[in-house]
Amino acid sequence: MASSFSHKAVPALDVFKPDLFHGKVVLVTGGGSGICYHITETLMRLGCKAAIVGRKADRLREAAEQLARDTGSEAIATPGDVRKFEAMEQVVKQTIDKFGKIDFVICGAAGNFMAPLEGLSSNAFRTVLEIDLVGTYNTVRATMAEVKRTHGTYLHISATLHYSGLPWQAAPSAAKAGVDALSNVICVELGPFGVRSNCIAPGFIAGTEGASRLVPKGSDDMVKAFIPAQRIGERTDIANAAVFLFSEAANWITGQVIAVDGGQMHFRSAWLPYPQSSLDPRSFKNLFPDLRL
Ligand code: COA
Numbered sequence: 053m054a055s056s057f058s059h060k061a062v063p064a065l066d067v068f069k070p071d072l073f074h075g076k077v078v079l080v081t082g083g084g085s086g087i088c089y090h091i092t093e094t095l096m097r098l099g100c101k102a103a104i105v106g107r108k109a110d111r112l113r114e115a116a117e118q119l120a121r122d123t124g125s126e127a128i129a130t131p132g133d134v135r136k137f138e139a140m141e142q143v144v145k146q147t148i149d150k151f152g153k154i155d156f157v158i159c160g161a162a163g164n165f166m167a168p169l170e171g172l173s174s175n176a177f178r179t180v181l182e183i184d185l186v187g188t189y190n191t192v193r194a195t196m197a198e199v200k201r202t203h204g205t206y207l208h209i210s211a212t213l214h215y216s217g218l219p220w221q222a223a224p225s226a227a228k229a230g231v232d233a234l235s236n237v238i239c240v241e242l243g244p245f246g247v248r249s250n251c252i253a254p255g256f257i258a259g260t261e262g263a264s265r266l267v268p269k270g271s272d273d274m275v276k277a278f279i280p281a282q283r284i285g286e287r288t289d290i291a292n293a294a295v296f297l298f299s300e301a302a303n304w305i306t307g308q309v310i311a312v313d314g315g316q317m318h319f320r321s322a323w324l325p326y327p328q329s330s331l332d333p334r335s336f337k338n339l340f341p342d343l344r345l
Contacts, residue, residue, distance in 0.1 A: 056282045057282065058281055058282035058283040059281065059283075061283075061285075061286040061288045061289050062288070062292065063288055064094045064097065064098065064288065064291055064292050064295050065097060065098070067292065068098060068295055068299070069098075070097070070098060070099070071098070071099045072098040072099060072295070072299060073095055073098045073099045073100035073298070074098075074099035074100075075099070076095075076099070076100045076101070076155045076156060076298075077100065077101045077102070077103070077147070077151040077152075077153055077154050077155050077156070078092065078095050078100050078101070078102050078103070078154075078155065078156040078157070078158060078298075079102075079103045079105065079130075079143070079144070079147050079154050079156070079157050079158070079191075079195060080092050080102060080103070080104050080105065080157075080158040080160060081105040081106075081134050081158065081159055081160050081161035081187065081191050082105070082106065082158075082160035082161035082162060082209070083102065083103075083104030083105060083106065083115070083158070083160065084104050084105075084106035084108070084111055084112045084115040084129075085106070085111070085115065085261065086260045086261050086262070086287075087160065087209065087254060087257060087260055087262075087287055087290050088104075088158060088160035088161075088209065089104075089115060089119075090287035090288065090290070090291050091158060091160075091287075091290060091291045091294045092104060092119060092127070092158075093119055093122060093123060093291075094288070094291035094292075094294070094295060095156070095291075095294070095295065095298070096119055096120075096123035096125040096127065097123045097125070098295065099125065100125065100156070101125055101126045101127070101151050102116075102119065102125070102126070102127040102128075103127070103128050103129075103130045103143070103146070103147040103150070103151070103154075104116055104119070104127060104128075104129055104130065105130050105131070105132050105134070105140075105143050105161065105191075106129075106131065106132075106161070107131065107132075107133050108131075109129065109131040112129035112130075112131055113129040115127075115129065116128055116129040126151075128146070128147070128150050128151075130142075130143040130146045130147060134159075134161045134183060134186075134187030134188075134190055134191055135182045135183060135186060135187055135190070136190070137190045137193065137194065140190045140191055140193075140194035140195075141194050143194070144194045144195055144198065148198065153198065153201075153202055154195055154198045154199060154202065154204065155199075155202045155204045155205070156204055156205050156206075156207070156298050157191060157192070157195050157199060157204065157205075157206050157207070158206075158207045158208075158209070158294070159187070159188040159191045159192065159206065159207070159208045159209065159231070160208075160209040161183060161184075161187050161191075162183060162184050162209065162224070162227075162262075163179060163180050163183040163184065163224075164180065164221075164223075164224045164262060164265055164266070165265055165342060166220045166221070166265065166266060166340050166342070166343065167220055167222075167223070167343070167344065168219065168220050168329075168330070168333045168345070169222055170333070170345065171333070171343065171344045171345045172222060172223060176223065177222065177223045177226075179223075180223035180224055180227055181223060181226065181227050181230070183227075184224065184227035184228060184230075184231060185227045185230040185231055185234070188208055188231050188234060189234060192206065192234070192238060196242065196247075199242070199247055200242060200245040200246075200247055203245065203246030203247060204247060205247065205248045205249070205250075205297070205298055206235070206238060206247070206248065206249040206250070207249075207250055207251070207252065207294055207297055207298065208231050208232075208234075208235050208249070208250070208251040208252075209251070209252060209254065210228045210231050210232055210235075210251040210252065210253040210309055211224060211225075211228040211253050211254070212253045212255060212311050212313055212316070212317040213225045213228060214226070214228050214229040214232075215317055219324060219326065219329050219330055220324065220329065220333075221266075228253075231251065232251055232309050235249045235250065235251050235307065235309070236249075236307050239306045239307030240307065243306060243307075248302075248303070248305070248306035249306060249307065250297050250302075250305060250306060250307070250308050250309070250310065251308070251309040251310070252290060252293050252294060252297070252309075252310055252311075252312055253309055253310065253311040253312070253313065253317075254285065254289075254290050254312055254313065255279065255285050255311065255312065255313020255314055255316045255317070256275050256279070256284055256285055256313070256316065257284070257285040257286065257287060257289070257290060258272075258284045258285065258286055258287075259287070260287070268339040268340065272284055278316060278319055279313070279314040279315065279316045279319075280314060280315030280316065280318065280319060281314030281315055282314075283314065284314075285312065285313065285314060289312055289314075290312055293310060293312045297310070324336070333345060
């Protein structure tokens with residue numbers, strides 16, 4: 053039998069020129085941790101300045117300081133809850149007061165947990181919709197006058213969940229489908245102002261909160277086998293796609309959802325045994341301790 057081959061993840065600076073985003077300013081919701089932290093770090097290494105948004109002020113401040121130390125560029129912490137429009141207005145004001153403008157916006161704040169329909173209260177469903185979808189709307193609405201002025205670019209962190217009916221993911225699937233739709237409208241309405249709007253739909257990315265919430269510990273080898281590119285994604289894979297989408301090389305690409313998932317969306321195989329996960333969700337309680345049933 054032939055053995056499988058996988059390409060290694062490549063750091064952005066091996067490919068893109070170091071001053072690519074010199075003079076640019078990015079505002080990132082969810083930028084204090086995970087995938088969006090890494091995208092922010094990469095944009096900053098390429099010369100961008102950043103304002104990161106999150107709910108936990110102390111953690112956010114530490115993240116901004118770490119980003120500045122590691123990259124030599126500037127970052128500020130602008131605490132706020134994306135669910136509150138007034139908070140996002142304040143975040144935008146603080147960013148413009150500090151940096152004078154906003155060129156790029158990343159809508160990355162998200163909430164997720166595994167929950168079969170019977171374990172999902174109406175408030176739980178609403179909470180995820182409010183963070184992912186209403187939060188994206190609030191971020192866009194609060195930034196859009198400025199982004200029109202700078203002829204800037206939106207990037208939304210979506211998902212591939214909703215391309216099929218994935219068990220235990222009703223709320224995030226509905227929310228991300230809405231995010232994709234919203235991005236398309238932004239593309240069309242704001243396109244004539246020189247504004248672009250795209251989504252990245254990440255696949256399984258190692259070491260992220262999303263991955264640890266969605267896949268039981270110790271399943272990496274099983275997950276990898278279902279990924280055509282034969283490796284689990286790294287944060288740098290997502291950051292590289294973001295760099296390309298923000299760059300001038302992509303200035304005719306708008307209204308697109310780009311799956312960065314090693315091809316996994318074309319090979320749908322649930323890692324939750326089916327139909328056991330629907331018929332007897334309680335039998336998975338040892339794998340998902342937060343499961344509420
Ligand atoms: N299963 C089922 N319901 C759950 C749940 C779980 N594991 N975790 C929370 N909920 C429910 C709560 O019970 C509550 O509903 P209720 O009022 O009917 O009881 C509702 O969701 C809101 O929970 P709450 O803790 O008040 O919301 P929050 O705003 O503090 O937290 C979450 C939001 C729930 C999305 C939380 O997981 C979070 O903050 N996540 C952010 C990080 C994240 O998820 N990253 C991954 C991105 S892929």
